[in-house]
Amino acid sequence: MLTISNRGSQMPPSPIRKLVPYAEAAKKRGTIVYHLNIGQPDIATPEIILDAVRKSDFKVLEYSHSAGNESYRKKLVKYYDNVGINVNPEQIIITTGGSEAILFGFMACMDAGDEVIIPEPFYANYNGFAIEAGVQVIPITSAIETGFALPPMEDFEKAITPKTKAIVICNPNNPTGYLYSKDEMEILKQIILKHNLYLFADEAYREFCYEGTHTSAMHLTGVDENVVLMDTISKRYSACGGRIGALVTKNKSLLASVMKFAQARLSPPSFAQILGEAAVDLPADYFDTTKAEYKKRRDTIVTRLNAIPGVFCPNPGGAFYAMAKLPIDDADIFCQWLLESFSYNGKTVMLAPATGFYGTPGLGKQEVRLAYVLNTTAINSAMDCLEQALLAYPGRIM
Amino acid sequence: MLTISNRGSQMPPSPIRKLVPYAEAAKKRGTIVYHLNIGQPDIATPEIILDAVRKSDFKVLEYSHSAGNESYRKKLVKYYDNVGINVNPEQIIITTGGSEAILFGFMACMDAGDEVIIPEPFYANYNGFAIEAGVQVIPITSAIETGFALPPMEDFEKAITPKTKAIVICNPNNPTGYLYSKDEMEILKQIILKHNLYLFADEAYREFCYEGTHTSAMHLTGVDENVVLMDTISKRYSACGGRIGALVTKNKSLLASVMKFAQARLSPPSFAQILGEAAVDLPADYFDTTKAEYKKRRDTIVTRLNAIPGVFCPNPGGAFYAMAKLPIDDADIFCQWLLESFSYNGKTVMLAPATGFYGTPGLGKQEVRLAYVLNTTAINSAMDCLEQALLAYPGRIM
Numbered sequence: 024m025l026t027i028s029n030r031g032s033q034m035p036p037s038p039i040r041k042l043v044p045y046a047e048a049a050k051k052r053g054t055i056v057y058h059l060n061i062g063q064p065d066i067a068t069p070e071i072i073l074d075a076v077r078k079s080d081f082k083v084l085e086y087s088h089s090a091g092n093e094s095y096r097k098k099l100v101k102y103y104d105n106v107g108i109n110v111n112p113e114q115i116i117i118t119t120g121g122s123e124a125i126l127f128g129f130m131a132c133m134d135a136g137d138e139v140i141i142p143e144p145f146y147a148n149y150n151g152f153a154i155e156a157g158v159q160v161i162p163i164t165s166a167i168e169t170g171f172a173l174p175p176m177e178d179f180e181k182a183i184t185p186k187t188k189a190i191v192i193c194n195p196n197n198p199t200g201y202l203y204s205k206d207e208m209e210i211l212k213q214i215i216l217k218h219n220l221y222l223f224a225d226e227a228y229r230e231f232c233y234e235g236t237h238t239s240a241m242h243l244t245g246v247d248e249n250v251v252l253m254d255t256i257s258k259r260y261s262a263c264g265g266r267i268g269a270l271v272t273k274n275k276s277l278l279a280s281v282m283k284f285a286q287a288r289l290s291p292p293s294f295a296q297i298l299g300e301a302a303v304d305l306p307a308d309y310f311d312t313t314k315a316e317y318k319k320r321r322d323t324i325v326t327r328l329n330a331i332p333g334v335f336c337p338n339p340g341g342a343f344y345a346m347a348k349l350p351i352d353d354a355d356i357f358c359q360w361l362l363e364s365f366s367y368n369g370k371t372v373m374l375a376p377a378t379g380f381y382g383t384p385g386l387g388k389q390e391v392r393l394a395y396v397l398n399t400t401a402i403n404s405a406m407d408c409l410e411q412a413l414l415a416y417p418g419r420i421m
Numbered sequence: 422m423l424t425i426s427n428r429g430s431q432m433p434p435s436p437i438r439k440l441v442p443y444a445e446a447a448k449k450r451g452t453i454v455y456h457l458n459i460g461q462p463d464i465a466t467p468e469i470i471l472d473a474v475r476k477s478d479f480k481v482l483e484y485s486h487s488a489g490n491e492s493y494r495k496k497l498v499k500y501y502d503n504v505g506i507n508v509n510p511e512q513i514i515i516t517t518g519g520s521e522a523i524l525f526g527f528m529a530c531m532d533a534g535d536e537v538i539i540p541e542p543f544y545a546n547y548n549g550f551a552i553e554a555g556v557q558v559i560p561i562t563s564a565i566e567t568g569f570a571l572p573p574m575e576d577f578e579k580a581i582t583p584k585t586k587a588i589v590i591c592n593p594n595n596p597t598g599y600l601y602s603k604d605e606m607e608i609l610k611q612i613i614l615k616h617n618l619y620l621f622a623d624e625a626y627r628e629f630c631y632e633g634t635h636t637s638a639m640h641l642t643g644v645d646e647n648v649v650l651m652d653t654i655s656k657r658y659s660a661c662g663g664r665i666g667a668l669v670t671k672n673k674s675l676l677a678s679v680m681k682f683a684q685a686r687l688s689p690p691s692f693a694q695i696l697g698e699a700a701v702d703l704p705a706d707y708f709d710t711t712k713a714e715y716k717k718r719r720d721t722i723v724t725r726l727n728a729i730p731g732v733f734c735p736n737p738g739g740a741f742y743a744m745a746k747l748p749i750d751d752a753d754i755f756c757q758w759l760l761e762s763f764s765y766n767g768k769t770v771m772l773a774p775a776t777g778f779y780g781t782p783g784l785g786k787q788e789v790r791l792a793y794v795l796n797t798t799a800i801n802s803a804m805d806c807l808e809q810a811l812l813a814y815p816g817r818i819m
Contacts (some may be wrong), residue, residue: 030529030532031529034681037684084696130553132425135533155685263484264484264691266517287435287520290662293693
């Protein structure tokens with residue numbers, strides 16, 4: 024018998040996508056399903072950046088530079104300058120989505136058996152990339168009661184071992200929407216300096232902050248060697264399918280190492296680099312409009328959630344996710360039940376059970392993640408469904 | 422001191438790209454450089470498939486299915502049927518270039534410490550993907566004297582250990598251009614059946630065969646569980662920058678495992694999937710024209726090479742590469758010298774030293790790879806340069 028690798032067996036199936044067959048069955052029965060389960064925005068990709076691709080007139084769809092087109096990297100310097108990050112084109116390596124930036128960062132900084140600390144709940148695919156790199160994820164728990172604030176320094180200290188090589192944060196956070204404060208970022212700085220760790224900062228949602236301001240890991244001083252920014256245009260410009268991201272760091276040895284991984288896969292996708300380059304020239308108010316729309320949705324969903332008896336949803340400071348604690352026995356069963364056994368006026372709602380975002384088994388059983396990627400009319404209708412569902416659900420607890 | 426991972430240190434720099442700074446310096450001095458060093462064709466990407474992207478009219482650049490758009494996979498079934506490969510859409514996973522198909526295949530089938538046998542010289546980036554997967558490449562040598570035919574079965578038998586999990590072939594071959602015969606493919610079949618191994622078949626150049634016919638690994642019977650096809654549209658349609666490939670297998674457990682790797686990185690690039698889908702509908706004579714052009718170039722370069730005293734170049738049966746043995750001391754030094762210290766009528770030529778394509782240290786020191794990706798006028802001019810260079814080169818040996 025030919026066997027799959029242990030790594031292949033250990034790879035987790037997507038916790039977001041595992042409910043898809045139930046959603047498909049519901050739709051076949053004629054039920055309308057509100058998708059609050061996945062971070063695929065409904066916001067239109069700016070026409071002007073799609074047009075940049077449509078109007079491209081090259082003759083040969085060539086490999087780009089392995090680090091991405093120089094013209095694009097030069098443009099990105101301007102983008103980063105606008106958000107207070109001072110880098111040069113040689114400090115930017117364009118990647119195939121933020122996904123590849125994470126994988127390259129893990130692979131270039133860590134070996135099999137090394138450990139990376141990640142506050143949980145966290146973006147579930149960090150698990151997959153850690154398994155690909157042979158790295159152990161050590162979760163430290165943030166709590167819904169504090170709105171998923173950074174766990175106290177002692178929790179990091181307790182988790183650090185001689186094998187610890189890095190800390191990953193996502194800011195603002197997916198799945199919690201939590202926006203780390205400047206003080207929290209300074210605490211992380213102390214920890215990485217004291218213990219000589221890399222800080223991988225996933226800032227995919229940088230522009231979507233509704234309370235306070237965003238402190239980038241690249242704003243921290245004195246940690247140029249430690250900080251690795253993992254970036255993507257996916258959410259910023261509603262361009263998830265482009266698969267364009269970037270790994271940004273001032274650490275020269277790391278850049279040289281990541282370049283070898285980049286060369287092995289030849290180049291990032293060419294079409295979407297054109298789109299990414301055009302996006303830097305979008306009018307200054309582009310993010311204002313998008314952010315205002317997401318804020319309206321956030322206010323709607325958080326207000327509706329907290330008005331349902333037994334539901335608690337901390338107000339997320341950024342991104343487009345909210346985590347809610349529900350009066351239920353088991354979020355996985357509940358989310359499946361919503362699709363399989365429930366409808367209200369011919370409609371139901373698809374949510375992501377939070378269990379897939381925790382590294383510690385057993386946590387998140389009463390929590391769900393809601394992505395507010397639909398307009399407020401749809402969100403209100405979805406909340407009507409959820410309200411009725413919680414009344415009807417056999418596994419309701421108080 | 423923050424350190425790079427051992428894996429990051431072990432990653433080989435691109436053997437093709439390491440001469441780039443010397444080429445750039447030569448161009449700055451005003452020297453014309455003929456690039457025969459890299460497999461970037463000058464053939465125009467078919468206008469009609471570029472237009473499919475230019476005319477796309479979606480509003481949101483969404484994630485595609487992690488396995489690629491269903492419409493594209495259905496179309497590919499037709500493409501594969503045309504080349505005698507019978508598969509269904511569920512047996513195809515669209516990848517980000519052939520590169521990702523190789524990485525996913527290695528990761529899903531092998532664990533750290535496992536061994537993969539590859540006839541050398543081989544595509545240098547297999548080394549990089551093997552290091553990423555923690556896998557050991559065991560090279561077995563094919564010789565320029567036989568035109569780089571498959572090494573005898575005994576050589577495989579000698580190399581196989583309990584850790585051997587797979588054999589990789591590239592057919593027709595990069596860098597040698599060798600086209601494996603049906604008999605050779607049947608020998609490989611015997612070996613993988615006897616020793617229960619995967620056969621990874623990289624068939625990027627399937628359409629470009631000038632002598633005899635192509636035997637796909639998927640044409641072999643009774644090895645459905647063993648065969649993993651690694652495919653790409655990069656060379657087929659001169660669409661290298663699209664970054665669209667595919668992993669194709671009938672092994673269900675393997676497909677399920679690869680899907681988890683595919684889900685972790687969310688989706689392959691959307692724009693180039695549109696291009697790939699349109700490519701399946703290109704007129705039947707598309708490959709005839711392209712193939713005729715490459716054959717003319719092959720005939721030109723091989724004739725010119727063998728006419729130079731002391732040079733031997735076996736006639737490659739496919740792809741668009743030729744390997745030549747030169748009367749020189751050291752191909753790495755010679756290729757650098759061509760760019761640094763030589764020009765003929767203001768021109769020189771950039772070649773790939775063969776050492777980077779061998780896994781066994783010391784092999785290939787007198788060999789270079791030439792990619793015939795330029796038109797015959799440029800090739801003739803490049804061969805004029807090479808002929809003169811071999812007369813002038815201080816390290817010439819007979």
